[in-house]
Amino acid sequence: MDDESKLAAVLEPLYASVLEPDQMAQFSATLGAATSSHIGAVMVHDAGHGRGRLDLLFGADPAQAAIYEAEYAGDNLWMQRAHGRMAVGGIMDSDSVATRTELRRTRYYNEYLRLGDIEQSVALCAKADAEGVVVATLCRASGLRPYTERDLALMRQVAPHWANAYAIQRRLSWLEQRVESLESAMEAAPLAMMMLDRTQRVSRMNPQAEHLLGQGDLLRLHQGRPEATRNVAALRQALHEAVAGRSGDGRQLRHAGKVVLKDAAGRNALVASVHPLAGPGRPGACAAVLFLQTVGAANDLGPALRQLFNLTAAESALACALHHSGDLALAATECGIAMTTAQTRIKTVCSKTGERGQASLIRLVAAVAACSR
CATH class of the missing domain: 3.30.450.20 (PAS domain)
Structure with missing residues (x-):
């Protein structure tokens, strides 16, 4: 199968998973087969990496997901090292953050990874902000050579699509009811x-x-x-x-x-x-x-934004002002702060919410407003 056909085969179940979550397992399995990866997962870790979970696991006993969350998430050396280097739509090769020698000395490897014959992993990042990270991971057995550049090239192509599919799912998750179609x-x-x-x-x-x-x-x-x-x-x-x-x-x-x-x-x-x-x-x-x-009139969204995204009072006020005016300069004036202060503060707000710019942030705050009515 040529590279374009491999990409098409992987993306079909990925985008289908936006509306059919069960297709995410097929996406993981298809990408795993294309890269000779025997185990894959969707992994969620908080910002401090003290807690983590596996929302999806293929190629291994499902019980390992619960064991990971209960005992080993905090010991994940790869996630500890990669946290500040994760970029949405990008990939992170475990060999670039820790040597195999370092890995083999850890409890995480000897008590957990070794049981699944895992020595290398690549993470495809869908979310990376102040709250934590969401990645799709692929794992390669110790008896195989490291991922080839061709494998990594395919993952680089898939990663932005995975981030995009996750972003759509995140928007639809504002729905308070379970929908079937x-x-x-x-x-x-x-x-x-x-x-x-x-x-x-x-x-x-x-x-x-x-x-x-x-x-x-x-x-x-x-x-x-x-x-x-x-x-x-x-x-x-x-x-x-x-x-x-x-x-x-x-x-x-x-x-x-x-x-x-x-x-x-x-x-x-x-x-x-x-x-x-x-x-x-x-x-x-x-x-x-x-x-x-x-771009709607400002409601009292401050408490909701602070609770949902851990914003400060000043940050939530600026986000609300931006939602109201649609312009950062006008929002800065409304909040009584300098434009340079507003620019710095809005970057922090975007980091905490996981948004990528003012237009995206305006839409997110508007969604919160709509859900708060």
Whole structure:
């Protein structure tokens, strides 16, 4: 199987897992087979690495997941060393953070890894912030040579897709009820959502999106495609890149495209975030999901933001002001702080929430607002 076929085979169950969580096991198994990895897992660790768990384990006795959480998560040398070096959409090879000699001296290896014949692991990072990390890991047996550059290249290609799929799951996790299908998820979601096919046409939308289109002042459908009444080129480019899965310069798309649309007065009014959804092996599937959220009036979201993301009072105030105004300079003025202070503080807020920039943060705070009504 050539490299492109391997990538397609891996991405098909990965993106299917967004709406069918059981497909995550198939994703792990397929990527494991493509890289000669006998064990894989989805691993979650808190920032201090005193606690961790395995949300998914393939190739090993499921009981090992509970044993890991209860006895060995705090001893994971690889996670301890790699914490500050993890990057969303990137990979971390265990051999780059600890030598095999160091590993073999640890309790973690001798009492846990050795039983599974594990001496090398590669982590694909989906989340890395002040709260902790979420990674998909692959493990190689001691009798095999280290992962080849071809193996690592495949993992590098898969990693941003894994991060993107996790990001979509995280957004949908705001739903308070368990949903059984895409249609029911869209009906219940607090954000306006549109599913787009490979021609960028809307294949389905939820009532919130219909309401937004009905207003007609920010967004409309043109030949079945979402089109901004202003910022037309920016939204078109984001949609084109998302359904193609590649950025304008031809590189693989690593993150969701985000555009802040303006109203007639030139104020930031709508945050549009478009996520690639269909891997190359799924030509008949929806190609992207478009989330839309108005920049709303400020509610008393401070307590919710502090509880959810461990923000300070000053950080939550700035996040609320940014949600209200859609502009960091205006938010700084509203909070009575200098622009340089606001820039530093907003970076901390993004780190704590796991967001990647102001547009993404605005949409997250808007989602909290919608769920708090």
